[in-house]
Amino acid sequence: MAEEPLAQRFTKEAPRGTVLFREGEPGREMFVVQAGRVRITKRVGAAETTLATLGQGEFFGEMSILNNRPHTATATVEEDARLLVIDPRTFDAMLRGNAEVAIRMIKKLADRLEEADRRIEQLLRREAAGPGGGAR
Numbered sequence: 001m002a003e004e005p006l007a008q009r010f011t012k013e014a015p016r017g018t019v020l021f022r023e024g025e026p027g028r029e030m031f032v033v034q035a036g037r038v039r040i041t042k043r044v045g046a047a048e049t050t051l052a053t054l055g056q057g058e059f060f061g062e063m064s065i066l067n068n069r070p071h072t073a074t075a076t077v078e079e080d081a082r083l084l085v086i087d088p089r090t091f092d093a094m095l096r097g098n099a100e101v102a103i104r105m106i107k108k109l110a111d112r113l114e115e116a117d118r119r120i121e122q123l124l125r126r127e128a129a130g131p132g133g134g135a136r
Contacts, residue, residue: 010090012083020061020075020083027064027071029085033057036081042073053078062105065091 011034014020020031023043031038033054040052040060051073054060064071065088086094095102 010084010086012085014077014081014083016077016080018077018081020077021064021071023072023074024070027061027069029087030059030061030065030091031075032059032084032086034082034084036077036083037079038081038083039076039078040073041076059105059108062091062109 014036020038021027023041033056035056038054038060039050040054041048041050043049052060060075061071063069095105
């Protein structure tokens with residue numbers, strides 16, 4: 001029963017359409033999706049590109065509290081969500097106090113880096129193919 005108030009303290013309900021943070025804003029917290037979906041987007045010129053759609057068990061916003069820099073993307077609730085909201089101090093304590101949490105996070109970040117590398121490679125191939133992307 002003691003866990004319930006603690007979980008409630010860190011839980012946030014967010015309806016569809018809620019912008020949790022915008023690209024360029026300072027990062028003050030990270031989130032873990034308990035239910036619902038959140039879309040992560042980035043503006044490139046006039047276009048907005050979806051980087052990811054995250055569901056239950058996935059986390060986001062950690063980069064800003066890890067490196068104390070502004071958010072590099074925008075997070076918008078796509079489907080009514082219940083989120084765990086974790087401040088930098090709690091996040092630090094979680095990583096220091098639980099190797100399992102740290103290892104899972106490192107693995108997920110490595111997956112994201114691999115996906116980013118794959119996208120960069122695709123863009124470079126298109127650029128090398130020239131106008132029209134080489135398609136006929």
